[in-house]
Amino acid sequence: MNKQQYLDLCRRRLLTSWGLMCRVVYGLTLAAISPTALAQVPNGIPANGSHRQEADQPLASSDTSHEDPRIKRVIVRREGDDGSKSYRIPAMTVTPKGTIVTCFDIRWNGSGDLPANIDVGVMRSTDNGDTWGPMIVAMDYDQNVANSRDNGVGDPAILVDRDSGHLFIAALWSFGDNGWHGSRPGLDFMETGQLVIARSTDDGLTWERPRSITPQIKDPSWRLLFNGPGTGIQLIDGTLAFPAQFKNAEAKPSSCFIYSTDQGENWKISPAAIPDTPLTSESQIVQLGDGSLLMTMRNETRDPQRVWSRWEWTSELANGRWVDTRLDVTDPVCMAGLTRHPSGVVLLSNNNSNRRERMTIRYSRDEGQTWSEGRLLDPRPAAYSCLATLANGEVGILYECGDSGSVETLTFARFPLEWVTEEKAK
DSSP, X not given: OOHHHHHHHHHHHHHXXXXXXXXXXXXXXXXXXXXXXXXXXXXXXXXXXXXOEEEEEEOOOOOXXXXXTTOEEEEEEETTGGGOSEEEEEEEEEOTTOOEEEEEEXXXXXXXXXXXXXXXXXXXXXXXXXXXXXXXEEEOOOTTSTTSTTOEEEEEEEEEOTTTOOEEEEEEEXXXXXXXXXXXXXXXXXXXXEEEEEEESSTTSSOOOOEXXXXXXXXXXXXXXXXXXXXXXXXXXXXXXXXXXXXXXXXXXXXXXXXXXXXXXXXXXXXXXXXXXXXXXXXXXXXXXXXXXXXXXXXXXXXXEEEEEEEXXXXXXXXXXXXXXXXXXXXXXXXXXXXXXXXXXXXXXXXXXXXXXXXXXXXXXXXXXXXXXXXXXXXXXXEEEEEEXXXXXXXXXEEEEOSSSTTSEEEEEEEOHHHXXXXXXX
């Protein structure tokens, strides 16, 4: 089935019944996984700015915490599903109705990044992840436009406005060669990658056409500005915020965040969390009990630790400042998940390795100042991940993983908070 045939089929499904749910079998039994599974190893961005990866390496582990029967797992997307060769970049939120809404890249022709034939897909679950509805295409630009290089859009992040119930997806639209490497200074879509946002007003069933907010917030001298990816948040005062990143005029990347105080109509941008070094990119944020924002960032200087900083503010979000910048938690230079449970426990999902493997959940009871050693969720190759608190109070994670490569599936897992916190903090 090609892309157009799939879209036609999807429209017919949506017109006939949105209530149809696809029962997914819990067929993934991690106790049987071979300890010699292969791990995908990122070598990051060399000085010339090009991504490359080393050959997969063998993995061994004696940790059996991933075998706990309290962990429930479902494979949400697998390579080849609905005619797409790859699915990547998990993002997830939970709506006021309790619906889990995930979004991700539909990488039709392969696992490579933009520019490529990539759309943003959505899948929903109304029963805490037991079953999932059909895939919805939320963002799709016409790949047949001349000189568009497949006109792809991807690397999504998602958030929910709990006051209105509306959902927002932010993503990068690349017309031509305007992805991570090719995007240039400017504001127009012909010059630079576009940070676009789409809204859903019906719990994620349908999505408005995406609009670019690049002219509102991008410095024209920067080469690129776009979102997280992963999950955005709503602050206690109702402000909507997405983690973001930009490449300045010298092509040096920095993490930041964008925010809206009028329910997503207009957006503003924070200063760079770290304007100089270490270089940072993909990030996630949570609001702490004192109102400040904790950000965890991918470390682009290749130090095998995550970068952390906190946005401290009082009456006006725009008048804050970054404080407490530090390095902490082993990381192989990858995107990670971050969330704050209603109990006040902050949770982190990332690879407890110098390779993309061993998806691990850590917790902090002191607002991210110190972290537990972590509990192993999945010993296999794994990469990007996203966390959320479910309607039943359990923790949900959507993450990339596989038996022989880190991006073979998008897998959803859920577990009680106690599964994590039973392990003592360091």
